Amino acid sequence: MTEPTRDRTGDEPIPEATVARLPVYLRGLLELADAGVETVSSVGLAELAGVNAANVRKDLSYLHAHGTRGVGYEVGHLVSEISLVLGGGRPSPVVIVGVGNLGRALSRYDGFVAGGFPIAGLVDADPAVVGRKVAGTVVRPVDELASLVAETGATVGIVATPAAAAQEAVGHLVAAGIRSILNFAPSVVAVPAHVDVRQVDLATELQILGYHQHRRTTGDTSRAAG
């Protein structure tokens, strides 16, 4: 086992692939909790999350969520443990930059609030949009971004601008003190080292699907089935 420098309680570096699966586990666990289930095995959780059971066990071993041999894991304990690791235990208000079609949809998306990410405010560069009320929140101008972040304690920024404005939007967010950014604009943005950006590109996802489909139809050797 490659043991990193330290093994302190609470801040071992969890592998990125594991972190990406934790939210999926959490969703399944919350469903189980709603259904009144109190314990779950790695196999059960694996099916719920669509991954391998050994993978689940290894993932959970990175947390302090030990299970009971012969029984399984306690659902409630796992929920609180994963929630703690992912969110630090408290909600992270989100600022959305760019109130176009996508920005409006995101501001109304229930999953954010449910997942501990309430909408702290909306910002747009277009004067025609500023001042309008969207999803119960008044859209504010870009130059109020810093004060908005300060007031609400927002820690996450969502960029939902056109591609051409994405880099500028990110710049504003960074200047306002935001260090976690979710970028929906189809544009590679540059950020300082201490800022974390995740890219969500809808068209890219479709193009990846397109590759596989194109591959299945043209390079299809299963045509004559052998």
Place this chain on the structure above:
Amino acid sequence: MTEPTRDRTGDEPIPEATVARLPVYLRGLLELADAGVETVSSVGLAELAGVNAANVRKDLSYLHAHGTRGVGYEVGHLVSEISLVLGGGRPSPVVIVGVGNLGRALSRYDGFVAGGFPIAGLVDADPAVVGRKVAGTVVRPVDELASLVAETGATVGIVATPAAAAQEAVGHLVAAGIRSILNFAPSVVAVPAHVDVRQVDLATELQILGYHQHRRTTGDTSRAAG
């Protein structure tokens, strides 16, 4: 898992990681083409895409897009080559299931059409939504999904329903002959082996960001060594 037995011209299996980068390259190349640039080096393209230059070269080596030593790659050639690999050369109409906030935003998203994915139609299970016109298209009931796919030749399905309805929506799409699905619902869905599903979960992305932020603030290594 497809059989990597064959190595014919035109359908070598391109590594998944490479496929995921090709759309990013394509975006950068289109910008260059717009700017009138005719050739680009692997270093230039790497900066544009935010990846390593050697990675770019290896990625492009999987395509039939050979460059010229000492000069670089021809932008136009790369564009057509990547487009061909990703889309098969022709547009793939998209059917959107679920016309809630997200579905409406997606139906109006310009990037889809620009990327070769025109909206073929909208479908919803809610009778109150069916018949309404969204983004210039009339929402149709779920039971017309199969005929809609047949009429429009749609090849891709987007699921933008609540989580509880996602599995059913996927079932309808599969039954209608769709083999490429982009699922925005926060739910793991089961599909037959010949169907390809990509998951885009907004809340999950935020939670991953939350982990890193939580880690930076609590397990701050800049504190004291040892």
Place this chain on the structure above:
DNA sequence: GGTGTCATGTGAACGCGCGCACAAGCGCGT
């Protein structure tokens, strides 16, 4: 026409992540 400069293309090594398979351990029934 020769030479220098530059960029491609690729061989090899490193690291990460995944999955198998097994040992360790807990609980329950007898």
Place this chain on the structure above:
DNA sequence: ACGCGCTTGTGCGCGCGTTCACATGACACC
């Protein structure tokens, strides 16, 4: 009390992906 069955926890091997480093080769300039 004891053994049996179930499940966790993990060591190990394999494959993918990334990156460095270098040889190959084309173009431009003189």
